[in-house]
Amino acid sequence: MASKEPIRVLVTGAAGQIGYALVPMIARGVMLGADQPVILHMLDIPPAAEALNGVKMELVDAAFPLLKGVVATTDVVEGCTGVNVAVMVGGFPRKEGMERKDVMSKNVSIYKAQASALEKHAAANCKVLVVANPANTNALILKEFAPSIPEKNISCLTRLDHNRALGQISERLNVQVSDVKNVIIWGNHSSTQYPDVNHATVKTPAGEKPVRELVADDAWLNGEFISTVQQRGAAIIKARKLSSALSAASSACDHIRDWVLGTPEGTFVSMGVYSDGSYNVPAGLIYSFPVTCKNGEWTIVQGLAIDEYSRKKLDLTADELSEEKALAYSCLS
Numbered sequence: 001m002a003s004k005e006p007i008r009v010l011v012t013g014a015a016g017q018i019g020y021a022l023v024p025m026i027a028r029g030v031m032l033g034a035d036q037p038v039i040l041h042m043l044d045i046p047p048a049a050e051a052l053n054g055v056k057m058e059l060v061d062a063a064f065p066l067l068k069g070v071v072a073t074t075d076v077v078e079g080c081t082g083v084n085v086a087v088m089v090g091g092f093p094r095k096e097g098m099e100r101k102d103v104m105s106k107n108v109s110i111y112k113a114q115a116s117a118l119e120k121h122a123a124a125n126c127k128v129l130v131v132a133n134p135a136n137t138n139a140l141i142l143k144e145f146a147p148s149i150p151e152k153n154i155s156c157l158t159r160l161d162h163n164r165a166l167g168q169i170s171e172r173l174n175v176q177v178s179d180v181k182n183v184i185i186w187g188n189h190s191s192t193q194y195p196d197v198n199h200a201t202v203k204t205p206a207g208e209k210p211v212r213e214l215v216a217d218d219a220w221l222n223g224e225f226i227s228t229v230q231q232r233g234a235a236i237i238k239a240r241k242l243s244s245a246l247s248a249a250s251s252a253c254d255h256i257r258d259w260v261l262g263t264p265e266g267t268f269v270s271m272g273v274y275s276d277g278s279y280n281v282p283a284g285l286i287y288s289f290p291v292t293c294k295n296g297e298w299t300i301v302q303g304l305a306i307d308e309y310s311r312k313k314l315d316l317t318a319d320e321l322s323e324e325k326a327l328a329y330s331c332l333s
Ligand SMILES: NC(=O)c1ccc[n+]([C@@H]2O[C@H](COP(=O)([O-])OP(=O)(O)OC[C@H]3O[C@@H](n4cnc5c(N)ncnc54)[C@H](O)[C@@H]3O)[C@@H](O)[C@H]2O)c1
Pocket: 012, 013, 014, 015, 016, 017, 018, 019, 043, 044, 045, 048, 089, 090, 091, 092, 093, 094, 110, 130, 131, 132, 133, 134, 135, 157, 158, 160, 161, 189, 243, 244, 245, 248
């Protein structure tokens, strides 16, 4: 059987800690499939060039059968040329005690510059995932400064929050995480996000049951559960003195895999995507919605009932994103 053509995957910030966890996952087929050859493009900035070269040496040493080539560069044009998937991790991470807004000005100017490079040099139909914070707003800036990239091709990572929500429910109910599905992260990848279990279910021997019915503790679901998921990034920073890396890398693989290869029938996942006004979320924000994916395209799940409690939470996180958007533009001007 003829083998598939390699897919070129760009990872920016590849010498950083998420990059170090992510590139071996991609080279092993975790992101695009066990039969899909890949060529890795790794981009970082000149102060990280030596470390980046060290990562390249380790990729060679690991002798990954699917890895058909490695481009390790500090030249943004070389990094972006011909890429089919771009995972944008490069930027300055939040440290203990910093608010996400503190990292805004540094990161939005990077995303403005890299938008132009991707627009000019990436493959047509390149799919872009922004991981670096503020993830939704960096993705929005990338979209606005790369007007020829279709908006459906630009997304940001909230799958980590989604997976965190699955993990919390699985621990609480003592069930396999793979038996929990259809949690939703609405809004911003920040502490205003709304982790919603109102449509989530668990596979049980007696069929699928609603999470709310099985947990049978609305005070926990509306209180500690939500704040644990919202604050998980900060809790990891406090514990590790570094922000999450292996879980972020793994969730980035989940995001791209489902986008490219499709979501299982009856399952939805959370992705930060350009709002079309669904669920009365203002158009023109990158907002996390429940989506299904098929044939390489995501579609927002429509028609889910939103109660009054949820409505307020959807609006609160939208308001924060509108403020971030204004702040980002003020940083750029
Ligand atoms: N969306 C999420 O779920 C999520 C989760 C965890 C972390 N993050 C964010 O991901 C980003 C990366 O985190 P990390 O822990 O890997 O940070 P890190 O500091 O270890 O790595 C970042 C890398 O980016 C590089 N870099 C800086 N400017 C760059 C540029 N202009 N072009 C290319 N590379 C550049 C740095 O040299 C560094 O190697 C941070 O913004 C962090 O807050 C997001």
